[in-house]
Amino acid sequence: MGNTINAVIKKYNGDETRLMDILLDIQTELGYISDWTIEQISKALDIPAVEIIQTLSFYHFFHREPKGKYTIYLNDSVVSNFNGKDEVKKAFEEEAGIKFGQVTPDGLIGLFETSCIGMSDQEPAALINEQPFPSLTPEKAKKIIRMMKDGKSIEDIKGNKYGEGNNSHYLMRSLVNNNIQERGPVIFSDYTPGEAIKKIVKELSSTDIIEEIKKSYLRGRGGAGFPTGLKWEIARKAQGDIKYIFCNADEGEPGTFKDRVILTELPKLVFEGMVIAGYAVGAKYGILYLRNEYRYMRDYLEHVLQEMRDDGLLGKFIGGKKGFDFDIRIQCGAGAYVCGEESALIESAEGKRGEPRDRPPFPVESGYLNKPTVVNNVETFCTAVKIILYGSEWYNRMGTKESRGTKVLSVSGDCERPGIYEVEWGFSVNDILRKAGAKTHEILAVQVGGPSGSCISEKEFGRVLAYEDLATGGSLIIIGKKRNLIKDVVLNFQHFFMEESCGSCVPCRVLTVVYKKIIEKIVRGEGKSSDIENLQKWSVYMKNNRCGLGQTATNPTITAIKNFKYLFDESVKNNSESFNTSFNEDEAVKEYIEIFNKK
Amino acid sequence: MSTFVKFIIDGKICLSEEGKQLIEAAKENDIYIPTLCNYPGIPPKGSCRICTVLINNRPATACTTKVTENMDIKTSTPELEDFRKAVIELLFSEGNHFCPSCERSGNCELQALAYKYRIAVSRFPYFFPERTIESWHPKLIKDHNRCILCKRCIRGIKNNEGKTIFAYGRRGQYLEINIDPETSKNISDELAEQAMNICPVGAILVKEKGFITPIGKRKYDYNIIGSEIENQ
């Protein structure tokens, strides 16, 4: 054990900023990270044990106790629940003989829940020893447990019905399907790796690239919509020899899975975009921050990087040009939605807990290891490559005035064709519903942009997807009339934010709990109309939180109240303000009576 | 030589060195901005959010903001004051604050702010979380019931080798402060005392100390927090 630990630490040159990798590798080897292990790491890196625990205990995929030879993480996302998660959960529990949150006494199987793993188009899904198992049924769940009891390997349990495209690549062998329902003219159009690099090497300077991107009006696809050209320009002008390019593949917003598909099918397009950004900004290092849920792609992606190095598209003298050096490493996360926030992402890549930084300074001025750092979304890099290849004029012919080009949408929920749609900006919600085969008269609501976005009703289905109207990072969850909106959607999302708050800011840390509790109370039928008023009123406090997570963490509730007030009113209408219905005397004395009944 | 800049706080024209922390710059101009996680002399980390002000009409935390020429700052709109009250109430709801039995009562910054705003009760439900009191350390007691997770101890206290003693554990509602048994092993009495004093509340106590000042003589018995700045 000691040898394993030392070998891992040596692999990362005893560099404490690589603590995430060190912990991930050790956990892969030893199954979990014990107090003894922490002590060894502490000694080897010469940092206090509390600092290691500070990082380790922040991420929900790190375990300090054994978590089973087979570790099952069942997805607790909204769509997973729509599609029968409860039955699957029950099947796992019955067959394994334990409850979720437990490990079998023989240490064989551990059952855990986790928030959205980026498989909303094929729910219910679970991660088992980091391998995705999509489209689960109770029967499949039982079979999986039985095979575990028979000591079968994960590969055996997976079987060989791999998903389409690169999912079947020998280094991935994943059961995941891409579900690309519509290929658009930018991301999913023809692509020959290296062409854009060839072009810039031949004819473009770094400022030419930035000008072209600026002229395209490309805005970041990670949600905030910051102009990409401007970001690159600021980073280019920032002081310092060492600069970094980060690709944000943390994709944690429930209901979003487009980056999963892009990375599976077009990894070279993503990496080429990073190379171009490096050229434009003057950076020699790139980091792909890959969420732990997508770690199953890692070997495959490493292989792709090696191919690019072999082809002269990465490494030294890229495209044969002297001084054009750029290389990429993959940094895996360990389970924390907030790490998608760019400064938390950087902290995490530095081996720390994923707590967002105060701004200013912004990452473009002082980011990774305090050097100027560009963080862009997967899709943003892909788009940049195509703009460099075909020009900003070509790009500007698509989309709307404020939103040029296309957007890759993740569509899931109550519809016939969940999956990925690359469409020009400017389509209405109704258009997308039609494409996805959702029957409008059966639809209650659409959650646009994930939990941090908004829950809209039929009245707004005519609205247009674009920065000037309904801005979105690209996810639509379709919610049918058969669903209980408050329980199935709002409560789930508030639970999500409560679990994912980093805890630093007081309003975010505490109000996310308050909101969850009050929604729960309303779901139990114990809410009062003053509860609804308070939920609406208190959300202003969230605007003063440090990062986007806290600033939007009450959106599930307030947008649902705004558009579905009648559902909330209905659930509280019988309850008086004078007496608190949530206090249940029988419940409150139960513990006391039980003490004596047992005797 | 440092340059001086002119800026406006609540309509009053102020002067200070360029780049100075807004909390300090305001203080120089006799204006008090409530703080909790900020502590003079240690790097700020805007986590409590109570010092939120409007800078050119956008919210920002004063402890992480540096003053620049012509900044227009508002510190006390009704919305901001209501927000501050909410922050204090959230902290009371989240922890277990039984002031009548607390060693820090009367000298506690959280309580003092609650007095300033005349907060009689939290508008939010009380959580009554299950939290522990740690007393394994030879010199220190860590009462998790009262910790407001401001990070002042993490940022401000290092042992004589410059090593961290306090650090965060977990996240969100389970966020907590851990003490390192190794790096805290041989801390001096002075450092232990410093740790107690850097904590704004009664979450770090030095063993066998407490209730030293009688009621009536305590820091905030008669003096409103911040009044020493405003009444210059």
Added chain:
Amino acid sequence: MTKKKKIIATASLAGCFGCHMSFLDIDERILNLIELVEFNKSPINDIKKFTKHCDIGIIEGGCCNDENVHVLKEFRKNCDILISLGECAIMGGLPAMRNGIPLKECLEEAYINGPTVKDVNPQKIIPFDPDIPKILNKVYPCHEIVKIDYFLPGCPPRADLIWNALYALVTGNELLIPYEVFKYD
């Protein structure tokens, strides 16, 4: 024209009676108060049952057993305005320090293991009888059970705070809360 006197009721739930004592600490002002108000159900005059509807109900202490809950609900029904007086009523106060400890442990400490009972309860009896109030799983602030209109903090609340508040409430004058009387301890 003489104004109708306001009718006040008071109760002590899971409290130490300190708040009531502090109430009496308003000293000679109690005579002024008697001019303005009339007391109904209250331990001060030992009236045990509501005999009429009251204007103001003053509650000391939170709820630690089912009887507290019944009394509190009765107050809500019989009073227009309810005041939580003191930390115990407001947020559970010192009794609520048991909220983090399992009830069973609390009872065992109180009746079997505690230093003052250890040797005097050889049969290890914890009282349980249909006639004695049932203990709640935790101590509840009053406003988590019924609606409370005003809160007067302190442990106990300073007499001046109680006087100022009652005077303002009864006369309709503005309520003054000087800094020194607004305390949690």
